[in-house]
Amino acid sequence: MIEIKKYFQKMVPISEKDWEFFSSKLIKREFAKKSIILKVGHKENYLSFIEKGIVRKCIPQVELTNSPLHHLRFIEYTPNCDL
Numbered sequence: 001m002i003e004i005k006k007y008f009q010k011m012v013p014i015s016e017k018d019w020e021f022f023s024s025k026l027i028k029r030e031f032a033k034k035s036i037i038l039k040v041g042h043k044e045n046y047l048s049f050i051e052k053g054i055v056r057k058c059i060p061q062v063e064l065t066n067s068p069l070h071h072l073r074f075i076e077y078t079p080n081c082d083l
Contacts, residue, residue, distance in 0.1 A: 004049050
């Protein structure tokens with residue numbers, strides 16, 4: 001959690017009291033390689049920090065022709081992940 005603290009301190013000064021309060025809410029979780037952290041159709045309810053490693057995020061393709069979101073071009077380029 002030291003790296004998280006350093007990251008925040010680069011952006012904004014944080015007192016030791018504030019850091020103690022914030023860090024008391026953090027829960028460290030570890031995942032095995034190739035683990036599915038969030039299943040398709042479920043909502044993410046957490047703010048996550050990666051301390052070590054890498055995460056691959058896959059967004060399923062959706063049909064946007066009748067959607068008000070069809071103007072979001074970045075969705076068109078999202079790769080399909082078949083896990």
